[in-house]
Each structure stands twice: as structure tokens, then as C-alpha cells.
Amino acid sequence: MVSLPPQRLYGYTGRILEIDLTHKKAIKIETPRELARDFIGARGFGAKILWDRMKPGTDPLSPESVMVVSWSPFTGTSAQSFHKVFVMFKSPLTGAYFRSVGGGFFAAEAKFAGYDAIVITGRAEKPTYVWIRDDEVEFRDATHMWGATVDGAVEMIRDETDKEARALAIGPGGERLVKIACVVTDDYRTPGRGGSGAIWGAKNLKAIAVRGTKRPELFKPDEFGELVREQVEVFKKSPLLDPFQRLGTNSIVYQFYTLGHHPTYNFKNIELENAEVWRPEVLEKYIVKHVGCFGCMIRCGKRWKLTKGPFAGLYHDFPEYETHWSMGSTCGVTNLEAIAYANMLCDKYGIDTISAGNLVGFAMELYEKGIISEREADGLRLRWGDPDVLVELVRKIALREGIGNVLAEGAVRAAEIIGRGAEKYAMHSKGLELPAYDPRAAKSHGLSYATSNIGGSHMIGWNKYEILGMPEKVDPLTVEGKGELTKRVQDQIAAYEAAGWCAFAELVQTAGYGSVEKTMDWMARALYAATGVEEFKDPKHIWLVGERVYNLERAFNVREGYTRKDDWLPERFLREPFPRAPAKGQIFELDRLLDDYYTVRGWDLKTGTPTRKKLEELGLKEVADELERLGKLPA
Amino acid sequence: MRVYVEFLGYAAEKVGRRWMWLEAETGCTLGDLFAKHLGSTIGAELANALTEAFTRRELAVAVNGRLVDRLEHVLEDGDRLLVFPIAAGGA
Numbered sequence: 246m247v248s249l250p251p252q253r254l255y256g257y258t259g260r261i262l263e264i265d266l267t268h269k270k271a272i273k274i275e276t277p278r279e280l281a282r283d284f285i286g287a288r289g290f291g292a293k294i295l296w297d298r299m300k301p302g303t304d305p306l307s308p309e310s311v312m313v314v315s316w317s318p319f320t321g322t323s324a325q326s327f328h329k330v331f332v333m334f335k336s337p338l339t340g341a342y343f344r345s346v347g348g349g350f351f352a353a354e355a356k357f358a359g360y361d362a363i364v365i366t367g368r369a370e371k372p373t374y375v376w377i378r379d380d381e382v383e384f385r386d387a388t389h390m391w392g393a394t395v396d397g398a399v400e401m402i403r404d405e406t407d408k409e410a411r412a413l414a415i416g417p418g419g420e421r422l423v424k425i426a427c428v429v430t431d432d433y434r435t436p437g438r439g440g441s442g443a444i445w446g447a448k449n450l451k452a453i454a455v456r457g458t459k460r461p462e463l464f465k466p467d468e469f470g471e472l473v474r475e476q477v478e479v480f481k482k483s484p485l486l487d488p489f490q491r492l493g494t495n496s497i498v499y500q501f502y503t504l505g506h507h508p509t510y511n512f513k514n515i516e517l518e519n520a521e522v523w524r525p526e527v528l529e530k531y532i533v534k535h536v537g538c539f540g541c542m543i544r545c546g547k548r549w550k551l552t553k554g555p556f557a558g559l560y561h562d563f564p565e566y567e568t569h570w571s572m573g574s575t576c577g578v579t580n581l582e583a584i585a586y587a588n589m590l591c592d593k594y595g596i597d598t599i600s601a602g603n604l605v606g607f608a609m610e611l612y613e614k615g616i617i618s619e620r621e622a623d624g625l626r627l628r629w630g631d632p633d634v635l636v637e638l639v640r641k642i643a644l645r646e647g648i649g650n651v652l653a654e655g656a657v658r659a660a661e662i663i664g665r666g667a668e669k670y671a672m673h674s675k676g677l678e679l680p681a682y683d684p685r686a687a688k689s690h691g692l693s694y695a696t697s698n699i700g701g702s703h704m705i706g707w708n709k710y711e712i713l714g715m716p717e718k719v720d721p722l723t724v725e726g727k728g729e730l731t732k733r734v735q736d737q738i739a740a741y742e743a744a745g746w747c748a749f750a751e752l753v754q755t756a757g758y759g760s761v762e763k764t765m766d767w768m769a770r771a772l773y774a775a776t777g778v779e780e781f782k783d784p785k786h787i788w789l790v791g792e793r794v795y796n797l798e799r800a801f802n803v804r805e806g807y808t809r810k811d812d813w814l815p816e817r818f819l820r821e822p823f824p825r826a827p828a829k830g831q832i833f834e835l836d837r838l839l840d841d842y843y844t845v846r847g848w849d850l851k852t853g854t855p856t857r858k859k860l861e862e863l864g865l866k867e868v869a870d871e872l873e874r875l876g877k878l879p880a
Numbered sequence: 881m882r883v884y885v886e887f888l889g890y891a892a893e894k895v896g897r898r899w900m901w902l903e904a905e906t907g908c909t910l911g912d913l914f915a916k917h918l919g920s921t922i923g924a925e926l927a928n929a930l931t932e933a934f935t936r937r938e939l940a941v942a943v944n945g946r947l948v949d950r951l952e953h954v955l956e957d958g959d960r961l962l963v964f965p966i967a968a969g970g971a
């Protein structure tokens with residue numbers, strides 16, 4: 246791409262911090278203007294930096310493995326809900342590109358310290374935490390906190406640094422290189438998926454803590470202030486604001502079950518008795534406090550308190566929609582207290598609740614089918630619906646104990662170790678355990694599971710058209726036009742995630758406007774007012790960044806050897822008809838949907854690889870050149 | 881014919897019930913059901929308010945687990961309706 250003359254970048258801090266753990270060196274690099282213009286920030290920065298810096302075939306757990314932690318030009322400003330922390334890496338769970346999104350306060354604090362992103366490389370000699378205070382970066386010994394849960398480590402770090410420090414940390418799961426371990430925020434608004442915690446564990450990195458005193462300078466502060474006021478007004482008139490504020494993602498558990506999502510019993514999806522426990526009025530009773538991320542009036546986070554049953558006394562972050570499913574429906578568990586307790590264990594040990602629960606459901610089905618015995622399960626009878634088994638298995642996975650040591654490898658590897666046909670029941674795509682939607686009950690959403698560059702994620706292409714009928718209703722069970730819809734949704738998400746936005750806030754704003762276009766127009770205007778980057782004025786440029794990011798992430802995987810055969814879903818979805826209303830009788834038409842999708846994307850039908858024409862159209866000529874050099878560009 | 885109507889969230893609070901069966905004539909539309917049959921059970925004012933919330937897309941209705949976006953939708957005997965405030969989820 247054409248490079249630009251140096252010019253002030255407003256909204257950005259203008260610096261990227263590189264942390265080299267091997268040499269205990271902190272290097273500050275100027276944020277390239279072209280990087281800002283072409284990739285905006287957050288997920289966009291991650292995709293580009295990983296493409297540039299990661300050699301194909303790098304072991305994600307090696308010192309050479311690179312991780313990008315980033316946010317956006319909006320982060321730390323008054324714009325609503327643009328303060329998420331994005332973590333990009335090559336996943337030790339899947340071997341593919343990965344991006345995971347968390348909330349809380351870390352990103353804003355790191356921006357205040359003066360950085361647009363942190364790039365982590367190398368491996369520390371011994372357990373280390375990194376303490377960033379504005380320009381000062383210290384590598385500190387973490388030996389005494391190695392082995393502690395996330396909350397324990399955060400407390401120690403705050404004692405040793407600053408009571409107000411914000412942190413990302415790993416727990417025992419990451420230290421033990423559990424493949425579903427994650428980096429956790431100090432308030433549990435965690436980028437949970439893909440195994441980021443194992444990378445930190447391998448790098449001997451226990452935590453990064455930060456405190457900052459600077460504030461981003463805006464290009465047109467008055468105009469920007471007006472745009473934020475417009476945003477707040479749109480939020481206020483949005484029908485989604487009240488449910489989100491009252492219950493967060495718990496407002497829809499029961500409804501989604503009724504609509505054919507929230508799969509049961511490891512995606513067998515037979516009726517679940519007692520699904521009424523997920524009615525909003527039941528879940529609301531557990532809420533004792535509302536919490537939110539930096540700069541967000543939605544405050545969708547909730548604290549639960551348990552007063553009865555074997556887990557009485559728990560006071561912790563609530564189980565999100567996904568966790569009600571992973572610790573609940575997919576294991577046949579309807580005991581909300583056990584779900585909340587297992588959720589808390591995941592947070593403290595630092596493992597992904599979605600993958601953990603998926604793996605418990607997987608183990609339960611293997612037990613039901615006689616593929617694993619009570620003896621192999623350390624004497625546990627892995628019966629569907631048993632809350633004690635759920636809690637015990639989650640603990641075992643986090644600590645790599647007994648059967649947990651096998652499951653800690655993730656569904657694909659665990660199935661290989663177990664053998665005896667176990668792989669048939671491993672519910673994943675590209676090695677990422679599937680979350681709380683069934684591809685047979687929402688075809689575009691399912692197509693996004695199959696084609697997602699990070700594997701089975703619901704957030705890469707969360708389909709508001711199919712799932713909420715918003716802003717326009719699309720029949721979730723048809724296949725026509727789903728390639729186009731999937732591309733549109735994936736590109737829009739990539740675009741607003743490059744701007745560091747929260748997916749829930751986008752839904753609230755789009756429901757308020759009644760239109761995706763209006764939301765994207767608003768974002769373009771606000772990005773320009775914040776940064777002064779001329780190109781951001783045009784919403785078409787923002788959409789193009791989304792498509793560019795999506796294609797670059799794809800190219801990363803192509804370079805790693807991924808092809809059409811990896812855009813795959815388990816046989817269960819392709820052959821077993823969905824057994825309950827409303828998708829009764831449905832299967833997932835994978836090949837037909839893939840052909841449609843690749844065609845719309847301008848990718849090669851045989852390999853699922855972006856063509857030179859497509860890459861050049863997106864300004865990614867050098868990416869096409871490299872793929873060609875490696876013999877991976879379609880003829 | 882009879883249809884089963886289940887209410888969630890503020891819809892349940894306003895109606896004061898979680899579910900009810902309603903008798904309706906063959907060919908009855910969602911709009912008719914709300915205006916006539918729900919109206920005679922919970923009062924015309926409240927039934928109207930729910931209809932308006934549906935039109936403004938603040939309230940969603942699923943019939944047998946499938947979202948319906950038109951008041952003209954024709955109901956059938958034994959249909960199960962879920963009436964709920966539109967809400968979203970994800971993570």
C-alpha cells in the first residue's frame with residue numbers, strides 16, 4: 246500500500262509497545278499512519294501485525310509466537326462501549342488465527358498510559374509480570390504468585406504496584422498450558438476463547454498491569470461530543486437497552502431455547518426438561534449488582550449471589566448466556582447454582598467457560614455411548630445433568646487432573662487420545678469447541694461457524710437478521726442468499742471490531758436506528774471526528790476495512806495450510822435431522838452453502854482461498870504475492 | 881380453535897400471568913388474537929399497548945419457535961405463542 250507523509254494521528258496515542266520477554270526489553274514503536282488508515286485499530290491491528298510478524302508454522306507455545314493486545318482510536322474517549330480489549334494470536338487450541346474480545350477497564354487504562362497496542366514476544370526465563378506506568382515498563386518477578394488464581398494474582402499485583410492498576414492475568418489453567426485457558430481481566434470481562442492463557446503460560450507471563458495518566462487528543466472534539474450525544478440518544482430509544490441493562494445476556498436464554506438455539510445434550514438437541522429455569526424472571530432474582538465496562542451506559546454485567554444449596558455464599562460475576570448453555574443445557578444440567586459455581590471456577594482458574602462446558606458435554610456423551618468408562622473417568626459416573634460431575638470436571642480440566650488432563654487438550658486432541666470413535670462426538674469447528682447455537686436452526690449463523698477464521702465462534706458472524714429478526718427478519722431455516730448474508734455480517738463485525746466496539750452495543754445502536762447503514766454512517770463520522778483520518782469519513786471505507794481484515798485473517802490461515810476441507814462442521818449437523826421444534830427435520834447443507842459463500846466472497850471454490858483479484862481489490866497485493874510465492878494462491 | 885400464549889419478562893409482568901389458552905375462530909390472525917381475544921381477557925388497553933409494542937418491534941412474538949413479524953400472520957389450532965421483549969445475547 247502507498248505510504249503516507251507523516252501527519253498527526255489524533256485519537257491514537259501514536260505508539261505501540263513491544264514487550265520482548267526473552268530480553269526483558271520494552272520497545273516503543275511509532276504507530277504507522279498507513280496501519281491506522283487501512284486497519285483502524287483493535288482487531289485490524291492484530292490481523293495485520295500477526296500477518297507481518299508470525300512465520301507460518303510457528304508453534305503457538307514457542308518464544309517466537311507473537312500476541313497482539315489492542316484497542317482503538319475511540320478507546321478512552323467518551324464514545325459508548327468502544328473500550329474493549331482485543332487479543333490476537335495463533336491459537337494453541339486450533340493452530341489457526343485467533344481473535345478474542347474482552348471488556349472491563351484494561352484497554353482504556355493502557356491507552357491512558359500512551360499506547361495503541363501491546364505486542365508480546367519471547368519467553369521470560371522465570372515467572373514474570375509486566376508493570377506499565379505511563380512510559381515506564383518494568384519486568385517483575387512473579388514467582389511468588391505463580392500458582393495463584395486470577396483474583397489472587399491481581400490482588401498481589403495491586404499491593405505491589407498501585408491499588409488502581411488494571412490487569413490482565415492468567416490463572417492455574419494458563420500456567421498448566423491448558424489449551425482452553427484464557428487471559429482474564431481483573432473484573433472477569435474476559436477474552437475467553439482460543440487458548441490465549443496457554444500462550445502466556447508458555448511465555449512465563451503471569452500478568453500485565455497498567456496505570457496511565459494521559460488522555461487521547463481528538464481531531465474535532467466538539468463535533469465528536471455531538472456525535473456521542475447522538476449515540477446516547479439512540480441508545481436511549483433502543484428497545485434493546487432496557488433488557489440489556491436489566492439482565493444482560495440473561496434476558497434471552499429461555500427465548501433462544503424456544504427458537505431452536507441453546508442446544509441440549511452435546512447438540513443432540515432433544516427437549517430439555519426444566520428449561521423454564523432460564524426464564525428471565527427466574528434469572529433476575531439472583532442479581533444483586535449491575536456492573537459494566539469503561540465508558541458504557543449499558544452496564545450489561547451482573548453480579549449474582551447464591552443464598553441456598555451447596556454453593557450458597559457465592560458472590561461472583563454471573564453466568565452469561567453462553568455459560569448457561571455450556572455449563573447447563575449441553576450437559577443437561579439445569580441447576581443454576583452449580584452453573585454459577587462452575588462459571589466462577591473457570592474465571593478464577595482462567596479457562597474458557599464455553600469450551601469447558603462443551604468438553605463436559607462431550608465427555609458425558611462418550612460415557613453414555615460406552616466409549617469411556619467410570620474407571621477412565623477417575624471413578625466419576627458422567628451422567629447427563631449431574632451438577633456435581635459438572636463442577637468436578639471443570640476443576641479437573643483447569644488443573645489437568647486425571648480425565649481433565651485429556652480434556653484440557655481440547656475436543657480434537659482429546660478425541661484422538663481417547664480413540665474408539667470419540668471424534669464423532671467432538672462438537673467443534675477448526676478445533677474450537679462450538680458455542681450455544683445449532684447450525685441446523687440458523688443456516689447463515691451455521692455457515693459462519695463453518696467458515697469462521699477462528700473456528701466455531703458465534704461472535705465472528707452473530708446473525709441478528711436470523712436470530713432476532715433485526716433489523717430485518719430473515720428466515721433462519723432457508724439456504725438461499727445465505728452466502729451473501731454471512732459475508733455481510735462477518736464484514737460488518739470485522740469493521741466495527743477494528744474500531745474496538747462491543748457487539749452488544751452495536752446491537753443496541755442498530756436497534757435504535759433500525760438500520761445497520763445508519764450505525765455504520767455514524768461510526769464513520771465519529772472516527773473522522775476523533776482521528777482526522779480523511780478516509781474514515783466515508784462509510785464505504787469502513788466496510789472495506791472490515792472485508793480487508795476478514796480476508797487477511799483468511800490469508801493467515803491459508804499460509805498455515807488451511808483449505809476448504811477445514812471449513813467444516815461435525816457430521817451430526819450434516820446427517821442427523823434436528824429433532825425438536827422449530828427446526829424439526831432440518832440438517833445443515835454444508836457444500837451448497839460453502840459454494841454460495843465462496844462465490845460471494847470472490848474466493849476460489851476448490852480451496853476456499855481468496856484470489857489475487859480479490860486481494861488486490863482490497864489493497865492486499867503483497868499478501869497475494871506471498872501466497873503465490875508459497876504456492877498457495879489459486880491459479 | 882385454541883392457541884397457547886406464553887409471556888416473558890415485562891410482558892408477563894404487565895399481563896400478570898405467565899401463560900394462558902385462548903379460544904379463537906379458524907383463520908384468526910395474530911392481530912385479531914391480540915385485539916379481540918387477548919383484549920377480552922386482559923383488557924383492551926393493555927392488549928393495544930402490546931400490539932403497539934409489537935409494531936414498534938419492542939416486543940417479539942414467536943409462533944411455534946419461529947419469529948413472526950406481521951400482525952397478518954394466520955394462526956392455527958394448537959399454535960404455541962411466545963411473547964417477549966426483544967432482547968439479544970451472545971458472549
Ligand code: SF4
Binds near residue numbers: 544748749
Ligand atoms: S454492553 Fe456490556 S460488555 Fe459491552 S461494553 Fe457495555 S458493559 Fe461491556
